[in-house]
Structure formats: structure tokens, C-alpha cells
Amino acid sequence: MSGTVRIAAAVPDFTSHVSAPERPLLGVIEGEGIGPEVIDACLRLVHALAECEGIVFDVRHGGKIGSEALRESGVALSPEVDGFCEWLFEEGGSLLCGPGGVRFVYDLRRRFDLYCKLIPLKPLPALADTGPLRPEYVAGVDILVVRENVSGLYFSNSSLSCEADGMVARHAFEYRAPEIDRILQVALNAARMRRGRLCVIHKPGGVEAISELWRQRAQALNADEAIALEFLEVDNASYQLIASPRRFDVVVAPNMFGDVLADGASALLASRGLSYSANYGPGGRSVYQTGHGAAYDIAGQDVANPLGQIQSFAMMLRESYGLTAQACCLDAAIADVLEAGWRTLDMMLPGRKEVGTREMARLVEEAFRARLRSRSKS
Secondary structure, eight states, rough: OOOOOGGGGGGGGGGGGGGOTTTTTEEOOOOOOTTHHHHHHHHHHHHHHHHHOOOOEEEEEEOHHHHHHHHHHHSSHHHHHHHHHHHHHHHEEEEEEOOOOHHHHHHHHHHHOOOOOEEEOOOOOOOGGGSSSSSHHHHHEEEEEEOOOSSSGGOOEEEEEEEETTTEEEOOOOOOOOHHHHHHHHHHHHHTTTTTTEEEEEEETHHHHHHHHHHHHHHHHHTTOOOOEEEEEEHHHHHHHSSSSSGGGGEEHHHHHHHHHHHHGGGGGGGOOOOEHHHHHGEEEEEEESSSSOGGGGTTSSSOOOHHHHHHOOOOOOTTOOOHHHHHHHHHHHHHHHHHHHEEEOEEETTEEEOOOOHHHHHHHHHHHHHHHHHOOO
């Protein structure tokens, strides 16, 4: 994704709610597991912006989420955090969110109608020799996954019951045409802003009715054939995204398909610790997060990769606050650190220099400050 393209402009009514940069309102939820460690890496950059650019964020902190909230309040999205997010969005702020377990992300999305998830998949050149894929496969890859976020299987009516022949699990879910239309419209808009190609993910032989409705609505919304439209079955897509990623521009998918495909395709980035995303809803609501989980097994060990969370913060600067130049400086700072050979454990190769979470955050902050100072002098 181009560093100067504000891709959230593809979301209807989003850019009209972008906060003025004089005193941006920033909500922060640290999350659980490695969340506090990777969020702290971003807060260092907030201080750098204040000291180098005079951009002073109004930072407000929310409470516990996920399994921690469930233990204390009985729900993953506690009343405290629900109220905090409601206030934040009403005041025009955006949320930088660490990982949360159990049903937190689903409850948050449904509560605030964060129906659109944008997941950039653009490998960093400095990591071309890192990860499971050969460099020639990832060179030039630039994919945007657009995921429907508040319907489908994850929001089904479910039950688990004991019957005469044993335990029975049931799920019943649906997609309505207006729900499909609004996410397809985002994907079509994004394709117009990018390279004019859209791949719609379905499974007509396995999920017949829903796949047919997605196909019908995509063709109706693209009736003028302004966008090159392709339909691809989800199992084939999971292979093609890895085997031939340069064929893709924008990919749009129902909720569960988009979740699985985006996580699998993070192999293109060299580490899942580099994946990140943004969630958008009506009235400019926005939540920025990584694409990985809480990683409880490594929490507090200073080994987590903070770059996914940092890239989500760069996306926030660009999309929600219009701080495009500063976001570009942050992207460049990450590249500077990686090109100098610094790596966290998940990206480590012979000949590179291993650092922990805190040191990687410090290195990015230092490079960011240098980029900001250089910009101010030019």
C-alpha cells in the first residue's frame, strides 16, 4: 500500500470525521498478554511526536479487556470499557488497542458496528530474505484484504445441548443484502483507488445460498464493469495468496473466510508479529490493532515483536488524523531499523542483530525522531 494513499477514504463517511491534528484524541487499551509491551512501544512514539513536532495527543486510557475483564465483570467487553469507547467515538477519537482474548473483539465490533476491517499485506523489503517464502515470491506484493466484520458465522445463534444420541452443537447464521452491499462498496472503492482489481471470496459448493448472494450483489454493484471482478473459492484462495500473491490487488471476504485468509497470508510478511489492521464503522469510528493474538506464552519476556502494533499506529496517524508526513516518517524509521540488521527473535537470521521488545521499540523511536528532525529541516 502506498505510503501516501489514505485507504480508509474507501469507507463511506469516514474522512469527514477525521480529527484535527492540533490536539488529536487518542484512546488506548493495553490489552492482555503481550499487549502492554507492544502498546508501550507506540506510546514512546506519541512522546516523540510531541517533542519533535509539537503534536500533543490527548491520550486517554481504557480498562481491562478479554479474559481479564471476563474474570472481573463476567463479560469480555466490560461496561467500563464499553462506556469508554462510546465516549471516545462520540468525541471523534480513535482507539489503539492491544490484543484481548475470548469474545472481546467480536463484542466490540458488534457493539459499535465496526463492520469493515482493512488488512494491508505489503511485505517490508528489508525482510525479503526472512520468513518461510523465497524472496522472489514476496517481491512487489501489495494486497489489501477487506473483511466483513459484524455478521456471518462468528455472530450466529449457537447452542450446545445433550440429546438422546449425544452432544449436539448448532449454529445458525445469515447474511443480508445491505450488509453485503456496504462491505462490497468499500472494496470496490478501494480497488478504484488502487489497481482496479477485486477478488470476491466465496464457496458456492459448500455455502451455496450465501455465496450466491455475494456473487449477485458484487455483480450488481459493479454493473458498469469499472473494476475487474474475480470470484475465487476460499480453499483455492488460501493457496493462491501464498503461491501467486502478486495476482491480487483487493480481496473482499465474509467474516470467517477473511479471518482465516488474512492470518494465513501473514506468512507473506515474514512473521505474524508484523501483521496489523484497522476496523471502521459509521461516523468515523476506528480501532487499530495487530493481526496477532495476546501470545500469553511469551508475555513479559521481552521477546515480542512490536512492529505490527507500531505499523497499526502509523496507519492510525495517516487514516484517522491526516498526519500523512509523520506516518511516512514512521514507516521509514521501521525500514531504517530493519535495514541496519536489527531483529526480534521471530525475524532472526544468521548475521542479524537480535534485540528484545523494549530495545526494538527504542531503536524505532530513535530512528523516528531522526526522520522527524530531518523533515523539519528540509
